[in-house]
Amino acid sequence: MTAQPRILLVDDEVSIQRAVAPLLRSRGYHVDVAATGAEALTMADDSTPDLIVLDLGLPDLEGTEVARRIRAKSKVPIVVLSARGSEADKVNALDLGADDYVTKPFGPEELLARIRVALRRVIADSQETGSFRAGDLTIDYDRRRVVVGDAEIRLTPKEFELLSLLARNHDRVLTHRAILKAVWGPNAVEQPEHLWTLVGQLRKKIEPDPAHPRYLVSEPWVGYRFATGEPVT
């Protein structure tokens, strides 16, 4: 990672390019702009961006298709811009490998926060160890132990599996489908009620205030995210 992270902004709307590119540049990012899916794929190869901000409504290719092709070749974080207000597109993009999404209309801080989180996850991933810390929560993957503050929390095997899945992908939205498939197997993807119950149990055990979770954050209609740092709105 260079001192100045490179961001590839993919959006066909000139007004979005003209407003968002200066915003990112003013925060110290190097910004490349692509207006079509084809252009985005070429530039993702050539300029090796550290993060891609991808609009789903592109003139030539479906944005989800662009996400899929980029993900096939690279682990670069992808933050999706969705104007359609349609949850299906978002979920689709996340399932195909996007890391996070921002729904238009968004404010500058919202986008910047998502970008920071996605970039931080890359840094954290590169320093992966046998344990994980966020706030007063510690997960020891090797010994399958979870400690909140000073107290060790007893988790069922499923609860531990869910928590470690979310923690390993911290700050990234995992769709309901992806979680169900990883924890219960491919046959369970149509049974989200398993997930709701388990998340509820887990929150009671690890959250300081289960009604207002700070770690296991719901993304309405989309999935869950393990939040490590600043709350994202």
Next chain:
Amino acid sequence: MISRRSEVSHLLLALASIALVTLIYTRWLPVSSAATVSTTFLLVVLIVAATSRLRVAVITSLASMVLFNFFFLPPLGTLTIADPQNWIALFAFLTVSLIASNLSAVARARTEEAVGRRDEMARLFDLSRDVLVITDSRQALSVLARTIARRFDLEFVAIALPRADQWELFSAGARTMDLDPRELTHAFAAARTSFEFDAQARTYAGHRTMLVGADSVRLVPLRVGTRPIGLLAAMGRPIEPGTLDALAGVVAIAIERTQFLEERKTAELTRQSEDLKASLLASLGHDLRTPLTAIRVAAGNIKTAALSTEARAEQSDVILTEAERLTRLFENILEMARIDAGAVPTDSRWVHPSEIIATAQGQVEQTLRQHTLSVDVAPDLPVRLDPRLTAAALARVLENAAQYSPPGSIIHVGAAATSSGLEIQVRDHGPGLASSDLPNLFQRFARGAAAKRRTSGTGLGLSIARGLLAAEGGRIWAENDSEGGSRFTIAVPAAVKASEAAAHSSE
């Protein structure tokens, strides 16, 4: 059918035959046996009975008996019957003639009935074929009544359908009659309660006869299954009850069919309007969200980022451009609502075509930024029309041309005052119109096949242009230009001043 006239000739022929038989046996061929003679007479009577009416046969047999008695039964030359045997001969004559003519009459009646049936079957068949080609459901029932009157040669036919509190009548035929609604209601109520097939009358229950003045009108229930849905009234040529019932069956099916067609049309319209709503929401969603995002981010940039003067100006420009885009969208929605409500006021006045083009151009300046407009107005004679509506419509067409042709290309605008009004043409260097797009080009939310992938554009512009022009009696149409690209033509009826001088004098 045997007419009275042919009956008389039959009788004469029969009498001549027995006279001839008598003549033959008395003059040229004297026979001794009365049995031979009587057999010959019987033969004649049988032939007459088989081919003619009963009364002709009876008269013939009586005449034969008299002649036989007079000329061949002893005592000859008298009408007295001495031998009781001869009473038997006489009785035989009568019996044969009665039985034979009865048999032939029955057979003839059967044939006539069969011919009549075949005729009515053919009419029914023709009618059902007519019913199948009726597709316009609004006219269907009147057309159906007319068809029945024509096919069955009836003087009056009416299809009566019960509506909430009255009868809806579709009538046809040479005569017009007033059917008493109360009697219709009564007949309908009776049809509701009885529906068995009456084997003896060979008809379904519920048939009634209703007197209108001196005419008797026959009422037949229209049934779907056993449920009556209305009444068929017929007057004129007598029709077999069975046929009437079959006729009512065809009519009932036709009514069901038109109702089905109507429902299908309504369902189709509902579905289309749902589709329209969905696509409106989707495109409005995009067209609102994108400018709002750009404005929010650009405003944030101005507020928080340390920008150069140049960059700051750039950000304000983004805000202004997007604000204008929102304004246009808002105006489009408003204009569409006005057109829908039929609330587009017109205000005609004298204006130069070049002014209209300049106004339209000004309205969509931002959209046209990347295109060059080439204007050609000849002759620029004053026309009397609503300049606001015309310019607004033209602006939509220009906007459309800019959206569908490559940046940097030229858009040609030509205007000419013709004898019937003003004609404006807009020609672009885009890909032209796909033939699949042509039928719906001016429909609301119609968007070119090529533009479907792009998310911007509501597909409102051209439909608004058409709506605005329609308000002032104008038209708009599109075609592919011979040099490539598409050509839109706006035509507005207007008075045209022959010369500039005349324009000023009247102002």
